Amino acid sequence: MASKVRTLLYLLLACAVVLLLDLVYLASNSSGRQRNGYSVRRGSKDHGSRWASDNNGALPAGTIAVPINRTEYLNPNKNCSIGKSRQRMVNTYGAKFNASLPAFIDARFIHIPHILKYPPPFGFDNSVPSVFKLLQHLPATGLPADLQRKSCLRCVVVGNGGILRRSALGGVIDNFDVVIRMNDAPTRGFERDVGDKTTIRIFYPESAPKKDKDYVGKDWLFLMMAFKVQDLTWLETMAKGQTLASTKEFWKRPAIKVPKPAKDFRLLNPAIVSETAFDVIGLNRNDGKMKANVPTTGSIAIMVGLRLCDEVAIVGFGYNFNDPNSPMHYYDSIRMNDMKKSWTHDISQEKAMLLQLVQQGIITDLTGGIR
Structure with a gap:
C-alpha cells in the first residue's frame, strides 16, 4: 500500500514539473511572437508557415526573425514576373x-x-x-x-x-x-x-x-x-x-x-x-x-x-x-x-x-x- 502511494506521489510530482515547464515555454513564446509588430500564431494562415521556414538554418544570435522564406529570397535564380x-x-x-x-x-x-x-x-x-x-x-x-x-x-x-x-x-x-x-x-x-x-x-x-x-x-x-x-x-x-x-x-x-x-x-x-x-x-x-x-x-x-x-x-x-x-x-x-x-x-x-x-x-x- 505504501509503495502504491509513493508511486502516485511521484506521478503527481512529475505532472507538476511538466506543467511548470509548459507555462514557462508559453510565456516566452507569447512575448517573442509580438516582435516587430507581428501577431504570429503557430499554424496561422497569415504567417505561420512562413515563420516556420525562417527557422530552417541558424540565424545569428539575437536576430528578430521576419516572416519570409529566406531560402527563396536568397536564390540567385528567383523568378521575376515582367510588369x-x-x-x-x-x-x-x-x-x-x-x-x-x-x-x-x-x-x-x-x-x-x-x-x-x-x-x-x-x-x-x-x-x-x-x-x-x-x-x-x-x-x-x-x-x-x-x-x-x-x-x-x-x-x-x-x-x-x-x-x-x-x-x-x-x-x-x-x-x-x-x-x-x-x-x-x-x-x-x-x-x-x-x-x-x-x-x-x-x-x-x-x-x-x-x-x-x-x-x-x-x-x-x-x-x-x-x-x-x-x-x-x-x-x-x-x-x-x-x-x-x-x-x-x-x-x-x-x-x-x-x-x-x-x-x-x-x-x-x-x-x-x-x-x-x-x-x-x-x-x-x-x-x-x-x-x-x-x-x-x-x-x-x-x-x-x-x-x-x-x-x-x-x-x-x-x-x-x-x-x-x-x-x-x-x-x-x-x-x-x-x-x-x-x-x-x-x-x-x-x-x-x-x-x-x-x-x-x-x-x-x-x-x-x-x-
Missing part, C-alpha cells in the same frame, strides 16, 4: 498613376505633362534655365547598361526604420537586381541587417552623405530630388567636381563636395513627386506650396521603383507611434516621437496609401511594418 508591380498599380489607381513617367530627367523634360505647373519639389516652374544648364553636365540619364539589358528587374526599397535592427536581412536585400536607399542612411557596420549593395541613393543636398569614406568604392547612382532652385545649382556644382562656395541657401549644411563622377548623377522627375502627393496619396495641393503635402523620400522611392522595375519589395518601412520611444532609424538614437514634429509630411494619409499598395500586391513588405 507585375506596375500593372497592379495601374489596375488599382487607373489614370491617377502614369506608368510612362520617366524616373530621371533628360532634355525632353519640358514635354512632361504639368511639369511647369508648380515650383520644386512638385515641378520646374521658374526653374527651366537651371535645369537645362544642369543637364549639360549630366552625361547619362538612364539606368546602367547592365541593368537595361535584363528582361525583368526586381527592386527592393530599403527604408531607414528601426524595424531593420537585428533583422539579418542583408543577404536578402543584396540579392535584388536594384537596391534603392535613401538619404545618408549608412551600410557600413550594418551589413548584416541592411546589406551592402546600393544601386540608387535618393537624396536632397542637405541629406547627402558628407564624408568621403561613404563614397569610396561605391558604384551607384545619386538621384537628387530638388526642393528649390538652389538644389539644381548644387547638383551642377557636384557634377562638375567643384566645391560649393556658399551654404547660406540651405536649411542645414549640405555636402560641399561629392567625390563621384558626373556619369553617376541623376535628377528626379518632379512629376513623380506631384503625382504621388496629389493623385495617389491625395494630399492638399496648396497651390504647389509645401505644407504637410510632401511625400516622404520612402514613398517617392517606391514610385521610382515602380517605373524602373517589374517587381517591387520594401524593407524597413512603418512607424510605430504606439511606442514613442522606439527607434525611428536603424542607425541612430532618434525616437519615433520626433516624427510627429514634421511639418512637411502627412504620415497618416501616406500610411493608408502604403497599406493599400501592400494589400493590392503592388509591393511586397518583407519586414511587415506596414499595417
Whole structure:
C-alpha cells in the first residue's frame, strides 16, 4: 500500500514539473511572437508557415526573425514576373498613376505633362534655365547598361526604420537586381541587417552623405530630388567636381563636395513627386506650396521603383507611434516621437496609401511594418 502511494506521489510530482515547464515555454513564446509588430500564431494562415521556414538554418544570435522564406529570397535564380508591380498599380489607381513617367530627367523634360505647373519639389516652374544648364553636365540619364539589358528587374526599397535592427536581412536585400536607399542612411557596420549593395541613393543636398569614406568604392547612382532652385545649382556644382562656395541657401549644411563622377548623377522627375502627393496619396495641393503635402523620400522611392522595375519589395518601412520611444532609424538614437514634429509630411494619409499598395500586391513588405 505504501509503495502504491509513493508511486502516485511521484506521478503527481512529475505532472507538476511538466506543467511548470509548459507555462514557462508559453510565456516566452507569447512575448517573442509580438516582435516587430507581428501577431504570429503557430499554424496561422497569415504567417505561420512562413515563420516556420525562417527557422530552417541558424540565424545569428539575437536576430528578430521576419516572416519570409529566406531560402527563396536568397536564390540567385528567383523568378521575376515582367510588369507585375506596375500593372497592379495601374489596375488599382487607373489614370491617377502614369506608368510612362520617366524616373530621371533628360532634355525632353519640358514635354512632361504639368511639369511647369508648380515650383520644386512638385515641378520646374521658374526653374527651366537651371535645369537645362544642369543637364549639360549630366552625361547619362538612364539606368546602367547592365541593368537595361535584363528582361525583368526586381527592386527592393530599403527604408531607414528601426524595424531593420537585428533583422539579418542583408543577404536578402543584396540579392535584388536594384537596391534603392535613401538619404545618408549608412551600410557600413550594418551589413548584416541592411546589406551592402546600393544601386540608387535618393537624396536632397542637405541629406547627402558628407564624408568621403561613404563614397569610396561605391558604384551607384545619386538621384537628387530638388526642393528649390538652389538644389539644381548644387547638383551642377557636384557634377562638375567643384566645391560649393556658399551654404547660406540651405536649411542645414549640405555636402560641399561629392567625390563621384558626373556619369553617376541623376535628377528626379518632379512629376513623380506631384503625382504621388496629389493623385495617389491625395494630399492638399496648396497651390504647389509645401505644407504637410510632401511625400516622404520612402514613398517617392517606391514610385521610382515602380517605373524602373517589374517587381517591387520594401524593407524597413512603418512607424510605430504606439511606442514613442522606439527607434525611428536603424542607425541612430532618434525616437519615433520626433516624427510627429514634421511639418512637411502627412504620415497618416501616406500610411493608408502604403497599406493599400501592400494589400493590392503592388509591393511586397518583407519586414511587415506596414499595417
